[in-house]
Amino acid sequence: MKLKSIPTLYKGTQFKSRLEADMALVLDRLEIKWEYEPQSFLLPSGTHYWPDFYLPELKTYIETKGIVTPQVEEVMKEFSILIKGVIILIGRGVMVFYDGEEGGGYGKQQVQLNICSKCKKVCFTGMAGSYACRACNYHDGDHDVHELYDENEGINSLKVYVGIEI
Numbered sequence: 001m002k003l004k005s006i007p008t009l010y011k012g013t014q015f016k017s018r019l020e021a022d023m024a025l026v027l028d029r030l031e032i033k034w035e036y037e038p039q040s041f042l043l044p045s046g047t048h049y050w051p052d053f054y055l056p057e058l059k060t061y062i063e064t065k066g067i068v069t070p071q072v073e074e075v076m077k078e079f080s081i082l083i084k085g086v087i088i089l090i091g092r093g094v095m096v097f098y099d100g101e102e103g104g105g106y107g108k109q110q111v112q113l114n115i116c117s118k119c120k121k122v123c124f125t126g127m128a129g130s131y132a133c134r135a136c137n138y139h140d141g142d143h144d145v146h147e148l149y150d151e152n153e154g155i156n157s158l159k160v161y162v163g164i165e166i
């Protein structure tokens with residue numbers, strides 16, 4: 001099955017798909033700054049990869065895909081290791097966190113939507129990684145303070161918290 005992408009205009013930006021525009025709306029509702037397709041990367045495998053979003057405050061990339069294939073997952077893994085950073089893969093009903101940060105080594109993880117008790121920013125963290133705020137690095141040692149939603153909510157946390165079903 002091939003899903004047809006529908007170009008969608010949102011806040012003056014032309015997105016390649018409705019899913020990308022939905023994601024921009026989600027990020028706006030969460031008050032997270034985003035940049036759309038800021039730059040491309042050459043992966044070690046020779047693939048030119050252009051991530052959909054970069055979140056400068058959270059030092060996090062986001063890729064949106066209607067259908068998540070093993071090839072897409074391989075690119076996510078390769079990219080996170082290349083940049084020694086974090087990319088979140090979001091599809092219809094899917095949200096996965098790839099962590100290539102130095103010393104992280106946690107790979108693919110469940111995503112958790114957190115709110116920082118210090119800077120009050122909402123951020124995404126991986127279930128197996130650091131619970132420190134990705135905006136200000138604050139970590140109070142207590143996971144529960146930061147959790148907005150149960151770990152099993154995954155993509156549903158966006159629906160519950162933001163009111164948008166991706």
Ligand SMILES: [Zn+2]
Binds near residue numbers: 118120121138
């Ligand atoms: Zn913070």
